[in-house]
Structures are given as structure tokens and as C-alpha cells.
Amino acid sequence: MTKWIGLNEIVREEIQQRKEEGCDVTGFAERLESAGMAEAQIMDVYHALMALEPSADFKYIEPSELEEIRAQRPEGPRTIVSHLDDNEWQNKFYGAWLGRSAGCALGKPLEAPAFMRGSDGRPGWHNIKLWFEGAGQWPIRHYTPSKSTAEAQYGLELALWSSLASCRDHISYMETDDDIRYTVLGLLMLEERGLDFNSWHVGKLWHRLLPFGQVFTAETQAYLNFARVTSHINGDQPDDWEKHIHWGRSYLNPYREWIGAQIRVDGYAYGAAGQPQLAAELAWRDASFSHVKNGIYGAMFCAAMIAAAFVESDVKRIVEIGLSEIPQHSRLAEDIALAVQIAENTTDQLELVEKIWDAFKHYHCVHTNNNAALCAAALIYSGGDFEKGITTAVLGGWDTDCNGATVGSILGASLGAAALPDTWIAPLNDTLYAEVSGFHPIAISECARRSHNVFRKLQQ
Incomplete structure (x- = not known):
């Protein structure tokens, strides 16, 4: 059913997804086991799962449409007045791109099972500590x-097949990674279409520039579903496209609340610097192609934080602004609030990541909620210190490169390139290989210049 797993595994993940959405899934695991490998019987289980409704005592309010999301959010600044001159803005954009690259490169070799999920009874963060100690x-x-x-x-292994060029003894540029490719795609979308885009244009951009081998989990399923829809359509976006969106992001997609959308927002947020509401809306347009509910909220939360970071230096305030763009009675808002509380009451890095791991380990290692919570905690703990921020985000385990990249992007935008530690920036040699046409290679400073140009264009 996908490039790496079969239908049975998809439906097994769907059982967990429906449980997290507040549905009673009692007996479904047994029904799936009884279905064996018979596709028709497995699909019967799947359709029964999708027909479930959340239990009456499910306390969360979690819409997926923009206006309904906005109706559920708390008060927030929406836009933030700034008095930066052009040189200061350019320094901020370069800082954001460099910070994202550095955080991503730190976490990329650790994107392996033992560090993401743990092993032999040890949590992932402990294995990361053991690796650096060793x-x-x-x-x-x-x-x-x-x-x-x-x-x-300890039998630990890095993901060297995809990340050797990011290791300390080899790094001389930012190597290709999905976290960086999506930042490039967000930049390209704004360059090509400005604010005139929706989920249809996201799908068309992916099919034009992203080979199937470069998409994963929720993005894979949405990519396939979009292909199924467009195979019956010739030409431009159909008038009834809105009818297809929910099917396209949900059908055989149990990953629709995982981290994929959250890592795709930076290019949009850079264009909306200082405007957290606009950044969150652009993130929603992109995320709604492949995600629902908390999968969308993670994208909006991070986009709003990134946009705010260009003009705000207080990390607690940055997190608060991110929360102001998502439903206050959602699981994600509740999880972020808990992560902030943990971070504000913890002064030791190891104690912090242990507490965060224990609080959110019930989620899949690439779910939105646990990773967003870790990012929020790392930001609070950092106090605005770049190194403390990215090392804490990566040490926490789970989706190591994604979390390092997000925290690096936020702190890079807040501090600006000139204030970033040379230890982390010099090894990149201002060079990015993104495996996207025109961006392989490209100077990171050129990406920043183009984001600044987009920002100015959108302002006008």
C-alpha cells in the first residue's frame, strides 16, 4: 500500500490513531488479526474504524478548518510591530536559515531507532548521552x-547511510534532508505564488519537485491520494477541490497527526516574519494537504513561533505566541502547557529531557505532540542560548533532526546570524545541498536573501 509497509500495518496504526482521537477501539485489534492478509476483510475493519465517533466524554475541541481553529484559539498579538532596519532584517533571515541547518545537522545522524525510540530498556535520550560519552x-x-x-x-548505531556528511569529523556543508527540502519548497511557493495558494498548489508543487522517495508517512499517503484524484482531472484546480481535501489527507493515512506538517513551515514563516497569524495561516494551507487536528496545530504553532522570533527575544513569550494560534482546548495545547511547566521547574538538562520523555513517551516517536512539547521545553530551558536550545532539543530523542532544526530556526531568527556561535556555523561553509533543482548546491546566504525578498514582497 506504500513504499515500505502493507495494508495490515496501516490499519494497525489507524487503530491507535482513532484511539487518540477519542474513539472506543475495543476489539479492533482482534478483528484485524482475524482478517489475516485478506484485503477485503482488512478494509472492512478500516471502514468500521473510520466510521467511529469520539466518545461523549472526550474533552478536547479539535477542528481542522481555519476559521473553526481561529474560533477556538486564545488571545494573541497576531502581528508584532518592529523597527528593524534592512540590515537587521537580513541578519535575522540568515540566522534563521543557518540555525535551522545547524540544528538539523546535529540531529540527523541520531535519527535511528535506538535514539528515537530507545533500546534495551534505555530511553532514547540516554542512548544519545552514551554515544557522546563513548x-x-x-x-x-x-x-x-x-x-x-x-x-x-551498547549496540548503538547512527543513521550513517544517510547522514555521514553531517557528522563532526566529516561536516563541511548542510547535506540534503527533508527538513531542509520543505523549507526550500515553502520559499519557492511564496516566490512563485505569493499568498495565492492552497492545498491544491501544495500537491502540484510536490508532484513537480519531490520524487516519491523523498516523502514519508503522512506525506507519502497524501502524495498517493493526490495522484489518485488528479489522475481523473486534466488541467487546473477543479471548482469542487474543497470536497476532496479531507479524503486526500485522511484516506489510508493513520499518520495525519504525526510531525510531517510541523517540519514544513519554516519557508512560509520566514515570509511572514513578525506576523504570527499570517504565518499560522500559511502553515494551515500547507498542512491541510496531508494532516488534520493536532498535525495541523503543530505546524501552526511552530510557524507562529518562528514568525514571532524575528521580532521577539523572550523565549517564553515566543512559545505563548505560538499557543495563541491553536485551539486552547486541544491535546497539543495541553501538552505544550505541561512541557512549559516542566521546563520552568527544571534547571538540569538531563533531568529536563528525562521528565519530558516520561511525560510524552506514549506517543509515537514521530508524532506531532511529543516533539512539539520537546521543542517548547528546549526553548524555555535555553533562555535564548542557541547551543543550549539545539543540544537540548536533540538530546531529548524522538525526531532528533526535526526538533534540532525547529529550535535552531527559532533561535537563529531571534538572535540573528552575527550572534550565532562559530562552532556551529563555520563547519557549514555557507553551503546547502537540498536535492531540489536550483538548490543543489546553493549558498545558505542566498536562501536567506531570497526569503528576505519574499518577506518584502508580501509586505507590499
Whole structure:
């Protein structure tokens, strides 16, 4: 059914997804097991799952449409007045791109099962600590070393097949990664269409520039579903496109509240710098192609934080602004509030990541909620310190490169390029390889210049 798993596994994930959405899924695991490998019987289980309604005692209010989301959000600034001159703006955009790249590169080699999910009874953060200790590089002060005695002693392995060029002993540029490709795509969307785009245009852009091998989980399913829809359509967006959106993002897509949309927002948020409401709306347009509910909220939350960070230096305030763009009675808002509380009452980095892991380990390692909570906690703990922010976000485990990239983007935008530590920035050599036409390679400073131009164009 996808490039890596079959129908049975999709429906197994759907059982968990429906449970998290507040539905009573009692007996469905047994029904799926009884279905064996018979496709028709598995699909019967699937359709029964999708017909479920949340229990009457489900306390959350979680719409997926923009106006309904806005009706459920708390008060917020929506736009933030700034008095930056053009040089200061350019420094901020360069900082955002550099910060995202540095955080992503730090976490990229650790995007492997033992660090994301844990192993042998150890949580992921503990395995990350063991790796750096085994390389004589603890505490984390530089990029991930490619060798460690933890490999032989604990059976830990990095994701070197996809990330050797991000390791401390090899790094000389930002290598290709989905977290960076989506930032490029957000920039391209705003360059090509400005504010005139919706989920249809997202699908068309993906099909034009993203090979199937570069999409994962929710994005894979939405990519396939969009292909099914467009195979019956010739030409431009159909008048009834809105009728297709929910099917396209939901059908055989149990990953619709996972982290995918959250990592796609930076390019949009840069264009909406200083305007958290606009950034959240642009994130919604993109996220609604493949996600629902908390999957969308994670994108809106992070986009609003990034946009706010260009003109706001208080990390607590940045998180509050992010929360002001999502439903206040959602699971994500509740989880973020808990993460902030943990961070505000914890002064030790290891204690912090342990508490965050224990509080949110019931989620899949690439779910939106646990990763967004970790990002919020890392920001609060950092106090605005770039190194503390990205190392805490990555040390926490789960989706290590995504979280490092998001926190790096926010702190990079807030601090500006000139204030970022040379230890993290110099190894990148101002170079990005994105595996997108025109961006392989490209100077990171050129990406920042183009984001600044888009920002000015949207202002007009």
C-alpha cells in the first residue's frame, strides 16, 4: 500500500490513531488479526474504524478548518510591530536559515531507532548521552561524532547511510534532508505564488519537485491520494477541490497527526516574519494537504513561533505566541502547557529531557505532540542560548533532526546570524545541498536573501 509497509500495518496504526482521537477501539485489534492478509476483510475493519465517533466524554475541541481553529484559539498579538532596519532584517533571515541547518545537522545522524525510540530498556535520550560519552564528547558542544565506544558496548548505531556528511569529523556543508527540502519548497511557493495558494498548489508543487522517495508517512499517503484524484482531472484546480481535501489527507493515512506538517513551515514563516497569524495561516494551507487536528496545530504553532522570533527575544513569550494560534482546548495545547511547566521547574538538562520523555513517551516517536512539547521545553530551558536550545532539543530523542532544526530556526531568527556561535556555523561553509533543482548546491546566504525578498514582497 506504500513504499515500505502493507495494508495490515496501516490499519494497525489507524487503530491507535482513532484511539487518540477519542474513539472506543475495543476489539479492533482482534478483528484485524482475524482478517489475516485478506484485503477485503482488512478494509472492512478500516471502514468500521473510520466510521467511529469520539466518545461523549472526550474533552478536547479539535477542528481542522481555519476559521473553526481561529474560533477556538486564545488571545494573541497576531502581528508584532518592529523597527528593524534592512540590515537587521537580513541578519535575522540568515540566522534563521543557518540555525535551522545547524540544528538539523546535529540531529540527523541520531535519527535511528535506538535514539528515537530507545533500546534495551534505555530511553532514547540516554542512548544519545552514551554515544557522546563513548566518543569523549560529552556534554554536547559540537556535531555528532561518527564513532563511539557505545557502538560496541551498547549496540548503538547512527543513521550513517544517510547522514555521514553531517557528522563532526566529516561536516563541511548542510547535506540534503527533508527538513531542509520543505523549507526550500515553502520559499519557492511564496516566490512563485505569493499568498495565492492552497492545498491544491501544495500537491502540484510536490508532484513537480519531490520524487516519491523523498516523502514519508503522512506525506507519502497524501502524495498517493493526490495522484489518485488528479489522475481523473486534466488541467487546473477543479471548482469542487474543497470536497476532496479531507479524503486526500485522511484516506489510508493513520499518520495525519504525526510531525510531517510541523517540519514544513519554516519557508512560509520566514515570509511572514513578525506576523504570527499570517504565518499560522500559511502553515494551515500547507498542512491541510496531508494532516488534520493536532498535525495541523503543530505546524501552526511552530510557524507562529518562528514568525514571532524575528521580532521577539523572550523565549517564553515566543512559545505563548505560538499557543495563541491553536485551539486552547486541544491535546497539543495541553501538552505544550505541561512541557512549559516542566521546563520552568527544571534547571538540569538531563533531568529536563528525562521528565519530558516520561511525560510524552506514549506517543509515537514521530508524532506531532511529543516533539512539539520537546521543542517548547528546549526553548524555555535555553533562555535564548542557541547551543543550549539545539543540544537540548536533540538530546531529548524522538525526531532528533526535526526538533534540532525547529529550535535552531527559532533561535537563529531571534538572535540573528552575527550572534550565532562559530562552532556551529563555520563547519557549514555557507553551503546547502537540498536535492531540489536550483538548490543543489546553493549558498545558505542566498536562501536567506531570497526569503528576505519574499518577506518584502508580501509586505507590499
